[in-house]
Amino acid sequence: MDFDKILKEKQESINANLKSFIPEKGIPKEIYQAMNYSLLAGGKRIRPVLLLTVCEALGGDSKEAMPFALSMECIHTYSLIHDDLPAMDNDDLRRGKPTNHKVYGEAIAILAGDALLNYAHESMLQTSIQKKSLPKYIQASYVISHAAGINGMVSGQVIDIMSQNKSIDIVKLNEMHQKKTGALIEASCLAGCILADDNAHKEVAAGYGKNLGIAFQIIDDILDYTGDPQKLGKSVGQDKQDDKSTFVSVLGMEKSRILAKQYTDEAIVLANEIDKSGFLTYITEYLLGRDS
Ligand code: GRG
Numbered sequence: 001m002d003f004d005k006i007l008k009e010k011q012e013s014i015n016a017n018l019k020s021f022i023p024e025k026g027i028p029k030e031i032y033q034a035m036n037y038s039l040l041a042g043g044k045r046i047r048p049v050l051l052l053t054v055c056e057a058l059g060g061d062s063k064e065a066m067p068f069a070l071s072m073e074c075i076h077t078y079s080l081i082h083d084d085l086p087a088m089d090n091d092d093l094r095r096g097k098p099t100n101h102k103v104y105g106e107a108i109a110i111l112a113g114d115a116l117l118n119y120a121h122e123s124m125l126q127t128s129i130q131k132k133s134l135p136k137y138i139q140a141s142y143v144i145s146h147a148a149g150i151n152g153m154v155s156g157q158v159i160d161i162m163s164q165n166k167s168i169d170i171v172k173l174n175e176m177h178q179k180k181t182g183a184l185i186e187a188s189c190l191a192g193c194i195l196a197d198d199n200a201h202k203e204v205a206a207g208y209g210k211n212l213g214i215a216f217q218i219i220d221d222i223l224d225y226t227g228d229p230q231k232l233g234k235s236v237g238q239d240k241q242d243d244k245s246t247f248v249s250v251l252g253m254e255k256s257r258i259l260a261k262q263y264t265d266e267a268i269v270l271a272n273e274i275d276k277s278g279f280l281t282y283i284t285e286y287l288l289g290r291d292s
Contacts, residue, residue, distance in 0.1 A: 003282035010052060014045045014069060021070045022119060034104040034112035035119075039077050041095040042233065046287065047072045047184055050212075051192040053283065054205055057275035060196025067127040068140055068195060071120035072188055075148050078116040079157075079184075081109055088161070089238065096233030121145060140191040147187030156180025160244070168245045174214070177247075181220070182213025193274075201274060208270035208280075215263035216287055218256050221246040223291070225253065231292045264288045 022035050048069030055065040062069075084091040084099040085106060091099055101109035124144065128137035146152060156179030163176065189209030193201050223232060224239045225248055239246045247256040264284055271280040 001277065001279070003279050006279060007049065007283065007286070010049050011045045014048045014052075014073065015040070017066055017070055018073060021074070021123070030104070030108055031111055031115055034100060034108045035116055037097075037103060038081050038094070038100050038112065039074065039116065041097050043073075043077075043095050044290075044292070045073060046216075046283075047076050047188040049283065050185065050209070051188040051195075053280055054189050054192030054208075054274060055196045057277070057280060058193055058196035058198040058201055058205075060192070060198070064131075065192065065195040067123050068144065068191055069188075071124045072144060072184065072191070074116040074120040074123075075144065076184060078113040078120075079148075079153055081113040081116070083157070085109060088157075089242070091235060091238065093229070093234050117148070136194055136197055140194045143187050143191050143194060147183035152179050152183030152187070153181075156183065163245055165243045166245070168250075170250055173245055173247065173250055177214060177217040178210070181217040182210060185213035185216060186210045204270050204273045208267050208274060211263045211267035211270065212284060212287065215260045215267060215284075218247045218260040218263065219288060219290060221248045222253065222256055222260070224248070227291065233292065260288060 018039055022032060022039070024032055051069045051072055052062045052065055056062045080094055081100045083089050084094055085101055092102055093099065099109075100112055104112065121141070124137070124141040128134055128141055131137050148154070156176050159172070159176040160180055163172070168176070186206055186209030189205045189212070190202060193205035221239065224236050224246065227236050229236050239249070247259065251259065264287075267284050268281050271284055272278075274280055
């Protein structure tokens, strides 16, 4: 099977659906444009790809799961817009383009992030209300909200900000990344499983996402040292400049690479329990070897 082609088709399908996801009618054009500017700027779409892939592999309908996949991408995009703000990481470049606040100003960028987050929840709830088998949709919405908020990404970001200019140990570093980056990746996999109505694989799907999330973050840390800004679409060396603790600064490059491979191998064992076709394993390996 040509997994590379399947991955590209999935990314294209997500991109095509995202184009009309935000309703234009009745909202100020400034916010509509600012939301779509970052949402449609590119990116790997890895969270929605994971949600749809897990859902399909466990017998679910990816068309039904699509609003949740798109909502997940909106939440991820909001987090990038806010993370780039002067009050946070103060970045100029994201997804190969000037950051949202550089184009629309800080106030609109904050509101565009708020709007993407809220529209994600609105869309998931609207989908849930329209469906007869309400519980699984509500459950998937809950898993995603839980991962995005104070039990996940927001707290991870708080730990990140509070740890700046301090050295933190590996336990704290793991907690920070598990929440900041891992939570949305884990929630994508678990929500895919829930939307497939497969209770038996929930633990495996969450475990897969957890291992993948940490491996993903370690690679992100490595790329901040070794990556090509052109390919990454963002500046590199930022973590060092901001005096942030990363896997590379705490463990060193060699140990970080070994750890990323260990988490990836662990994820692959679980991926094989979810998806016999090998596509999920392919995605997992692709993320380990990525350069963008
Ligand atoms: C503002 C609450 C709040 C949280 C921000 C996501 C995040 C938390 C910060 C982004 C900083 C960062 C580089 C985190 C490392 C991992 C990560 C989320 C990378 C970006 O995700 P990719 O590689 O990006 O999936 P694309 O552009 O491909 O979607």
